[in-house]
Amino acid sequence: MERENILKTLSLIEDFEQKNVEIDEILSNLPIFSRIELLQEITRDIIEQNSIIKEHGFPKENICDPESSNQEVSSINLLIDNLVSTIQKNPSKKVLYLRLFLDKFKDISDQDKNVVIQSIKDEDSKGLKEKILSILKVFKLEG
Numbered sequence: 754m755e756r757e758n759i760l761k762t763l764s765l766i767e768d769f770e771q772k773n774v775e776i777d778e779i780l781s782n783l784p785i786f787s788r789i790e791l792l793q794e795i796t797r798d799i800i801e802q803n804s805i806i807k808e809h810g811f812p813k814e815n816i817c818d819p820e821s822s823n824q825e826v827s828s829i830n831l832l833i834d835n836l837v838s839t840i841q842k843n844p845s846k847k848v849l850y851l852r853l854f855l856d857k858f859k860d861i862s863d864q865d866k867n868v869v870i871q872s873i874k875d876e877d878s879k880g881l882k883e884k885i886l887s888i889l890k891v892f893k894l895e896g
Contacts, residue, residue: 789828832857833885841878848874854885861892 786794836854840847848870855866869888876884 829889833882833889836885837878837882840881844878858889858892865892 832854836850840850843850851870851873852866855861855869861869873881873884873888
């Protein structure tokens with residue numbers, strides 16, 4: 754009797770593992786959008802379904818182009834502006850904020866992040882934005 758229960762349990766575990774593999778395959782095939790892609794889709798829908806825009810015949814390109822390449826540059830600039838503002842509010846945590854900012858970029862290695870932090874940590878907050886922008890250009894992270 755005990756052997757039957759063990760075999761039954763092992764069979765259930767095998768079934769679970771098989772179902773997990775199937776679920777993993779299904780999930781990997783689903784289109785999962787990034788936050789920016791979702792915002793672009795929402796913006797497009799709002800513009801295309803807005804009755805005022807339709808009534809007055811405004812070309813949607815003049816109102817907002819969520820697919821423009823400037824959006825990536827704009828979002829990086831916004832990130833940098835937020836970083837500089839946060840650092841200005843609490844300069845004692847500058848290295849922590851720089852680390853959190855750089856961690857958003859997966860293309861930069863940890864060693865490079867350490868070098869960047871060392872080169873920026875003593876920078877005055879007035880020149881910080883330009884310094885960060887130049888570093889991002891080196892890593893080709895800006896449009």
